[in-house]
Amino acid sequence: MKLALVGAGKMGGAVLTGALRAGVLDAAEVGIYHPDEARRTALAAQYGVTPFTDDDIHAAERVLIAVKPQSFDEVAPLIAQRSAAYISLMAGVSAETIARRVGSARVVRAMPNLGARVGLSATALAHLPQAEGEDVAFAERLFCAVGTVYRIPERLFDAFTGLAGSGPAFAAVFAEALADGGVRVGFSREVAQGLAKQVLLASATLLGAESPGNLKDEVASAGGTAIAGVMALEQHGLRYAAMQAVEMAAKRAAELSRADER
Numbered sequence: 640m641k642l643a644l645v646g647a648g649k650m651g652g653a654v655l656t657g658a659l660r661a662g663v664l665d666a667a668e669v670g671i672y673h674p675d676e677a678r679r680t681a682l683a684a685q686y687g688v689t690p691f692t693d694d695d696i697h698a699a700e701r702v703l704i705a706v707k708p709q710s711f712d713e714v715a716p717l718i719a720q721r722s723a724a725y726i727s728l729m730a731g732v733s734a735e736t737i738a739r740r741v742g743s744a745r746v747v748r749a750m751p752n753l754g755a756r757v758g759l760s761a762t763a764l765a766h767l768p769q770a771e772g773e774d775v776a777f778a779e780r781l782f783c784a785v786g787t788v789y790r791i792p793e794r795l796f797d798a799f800t801g802l803a804g805s806g807p808a809f810a811a812v813f814a815e816a817l818a819d820g821g822v823r824v825g826f827s828r829e830v831a832q833g834l835a836k837q838v839l840l841a842s843a844t845l846l847g848a849e850s851p852g853n854l855k856d857e858v859a860s861a862g863g864t865a866i867a868g869v870m871a872l873e874q875h876g877l878r879y880a881a882m883q884a885v886e887m888a889a890k891r892a893a894e895l896s897r898a899d900e901r
């Protein structure tokens with residue numbers, strides 16, 4: 640089985656690393672394509688796989704598309720072949736669009752997140768009816784190697800992209816803002832950032848076993864400090880901002896599905 644990875648960047652690289660580590664992929668069977676020869680040689684050496692040329696892609700049985708949506712129109716003719724199965728993790732490019740451009744309807748669509756780097760991705764999976772059982776099973780194994788897979792209808796992909804795909808960026812902004820607060824009340828940047836990260840890590844771990852509302856209630860005692868802080872968050876619209884962030888990210892994913900908006 641030969642798999643060609645097209646786009647060994649942050650996300651493609653995270654999935655490749657996790658799948659190699661888990662033994663889901665055999666390095667000898669994987670190649671990385673990049674139009675620049677020096678770049679594909681360097682990337683292949685970095686991941687311990689083979690550099691793939693245009694010809695190698697045409698001989699691959701499976702192609703993992705992990706370029707930016709904006710690069711897809713340029714990449715599609717290079718990777719198109721009727722007999723291959725495709726897995727895409729691009730935001731906002733529908734399985735139908737991919738099938739049309741690559742000439743094969745064996746398309747599985749995935750939406751992971753950067754949690755893949757630490758085996759904690761929430762990955763959505765959907766596929767066209769023409770995808771074969773093994774195409775879907777292979778994609779499921781690939782993304783199970785980097786986290787948890789959710790089979791959802793493709794119509795929910797933009798929503799999933801808004802919440803789970805983009806969510807790590809929102810959490811990171813919140814972590815940065817907490818650290819800024821720490822600097823404001825007198826800690827060095829280094830200490831404030833370390834504390835903010837540890838608070839979020841502990842909270843995320845606690846949230847594995849209870850609801851967000853419960854955790855908040857357990858910290859916020861009557862007349863105490865936490866409820867005073869929560870009131871400030873409410874006053875400044877943190878909830879509204881977070882809801883809007885998810886909605887705007889989902890809307891942007893929908894925009895990207897229109898070629899002229901990419």
Ligand SMILES: NC(=O)C1=CN([C@@H]2O[C@H](COP(=O)(O)OP(=O)(O)OC[C@H]3O[C@@H](n4cnc5c(N)ncnc54)[C@H](OP(=O)(O)O)[C@@H]3O)[C@@H](O)[C@H]2O)C=CC1
Nearest residue numbers: 646647648649650672673705706707708729730751752753
């Ligand atoms: N980052 C994230 O958190 C998430 C990203 N995604 C999706 O993953 C995809 C990639 O995003 P991300 O990894 O962040 O972006 P990156 O820019 O890190 O990765 C894109 C990679 O594609 C390479 N590339 C560009 N053009 C070509 C080409 N013609 N042929 C082969 N490779 C090419 C780039 O190489 P070079 O650097 O040399 O230009 C780069 O390494 C996007 O479609 C995005 O929607 C999905 C979920 C989460």
Ligand SMILES: O=C(O)[C@@H]1CCC=N1
Nearest residue numbers: 730752800804805806
């Ligand atoms: O912002 C992006 O393009 C990617 C897609 C999902 C998360 N990040």
